[in-house]
């Protein structure tokens with residue numbers, strides 16, 4: 118009892134408040150004074166009681182030590198020993214793995230790489246995350262050649278190699294598109310000849326909000342099983358479309374589609390344009406008023422470039438890029454092919 | 469087992485068939501509990517206005533093969549019992565405890581989270597029940613736990629934290645105070661002005677409260693405010 122009293126009184130008031138086992142501290146962002154950090158490092162280096170007579174809360178102590186810069190070497194030693202100690206409390210080992218990611222590369226990288234070899238489950242995931250934070254060329258080479266155990270780990274590896282390559286001169290990470298699964302299916306619209314365009318006009322099943330379509334200018338493409346045709350407003354079909362479109366508001370075009378093997382064409386989206394201070398606002402509306410896409414066209418070298426993003430009403434992320442040229446249009450419809458959030462959230466399992 | 473206990477279990481807790489009082493009536497399925505259980509006052513607490521808790525263990529496996537040992541789970545149930553004692557001061561019961569877990573293989577990096585990862589965790593997962601979600605993780609790196617103030621009742625809401633996220637702390641008593649504090653936020657309580665109050669103080673206004681082992685009081689005003697939450701169930 119006497120000994121315990123002495124040990125307790127050996128904590129300064131500051132230290133006791135931050136890491137004392139008899140205090141509840143919600144904040145884990147305290148930075149210790151040097152003497153307190155040294156005392157804490159000494160305490161964490163010893164075997165301690167975890168029972169009701171424990172002097173310090175070890176997880177809070179690890180957090181406080183990792184934030185107290187002057188003792189990085191001791192901190193790295195303590196955290197490194199915990200990492201490989203299979204008898205240690207699993208949550209303390211996890212804490213050690215995450216706080217190593219806050220230290221400098223020369224101290225943290227080696228123990229993290231050593232731990233990665235046997236690490237499994239949440240512990241492995243945390244070691245990988247910390248290597249992403251502080252790894253250098255040696256971690257890069259190891260991670261680049263690692264076979265991911267599952268999709269989540271593949272994403273972690275991609276982040277880690279990209280982050281390291283981004284801060285280390287001379288390293289090149291894999292193509293971001295491939296690494297992060299950024300895949301879009303593209304459909305590029307092609308100009309239609311007068312005959313095909315006339316056939317679309319003839320096959321229209323209903324009016325286009327009184328927009329008369331140009332007999333010369335129209336673009337077509339196929340997306341999945343749907344055939345799309347963009348019909349330009351005839352009144353805009355002049356020598357200088359960018360100038361005309363900036364003169365006032367327009368139903369600038371109508372997107373009509375032919376679904377499956379239907380013989381006729383129906384109105385899918387109205388392309389509304391409105392000149393605004395910094396360019397041309399473009400909105401694609403369904404005939405019921407749903408805004409499906411929106412974006413801006415900005416003046417470029419020869420014409421206007423536009424980028425339209427879906428408003429969330431499309432089932433899959435979709436965007437449309439293109440240009441308004443003096444005497445024509447370009448139009449590319451892009452549909453996301455990368456990973457999607459599950460429609461239904463997974464549910465935790467009942468105990 | 470008396471007939472009245474059986475009918476209480478069926479009508480208030482949806483528990484039928486054979487059950488032990490500890491697991492069936494209290495909702496403590498993880499073995500012995502190091503606290504004195506008083507059945508009569510417990511029954512009267514859960515029959516009045518009460519909340520339900522949805523306890524979600526992050527990276528757990530049956531047989532305690534994941535991040536949670538049986539001792540960890542016993543600490544959580546002792547903490548729940550301490551929380552019940554604190555909330556009983558203002559006549560708010562903690563009626564049903566729904567225990568569930570996220571398997572190790574699906575938990576990803578969520579064993580160790582900071583404030584924003586805690587939000588992602590509550591958006592990615594949710595208990596399929598009418599309880600307030602309380603996620604238990606191995607470590608919260610920047611605080612003792614996180615919760616929303618005035619948490620949404622629609623647990624499917626995106627971009628906001630739809631539950632409390634806590635780490636296992638170093639004693640049963642502190643686990644209970646932390647749990648009661650974070651769920652207190654969810655039930656619309658803000659930080660308080662005296663350290664002896666459950667909601668503690670936030671002297672530097674960083675959104676993180678300060679608590680100690682005496683932080684257990686609740687005022688009747690706080691009790692009224694909690695009982696206005698959409699998560700509070702009618703007496704049964």
Ligand SMILES: [Zn+2]
Nearest residue numbers: 649653676677
């Ligand atoms: Zn708080």
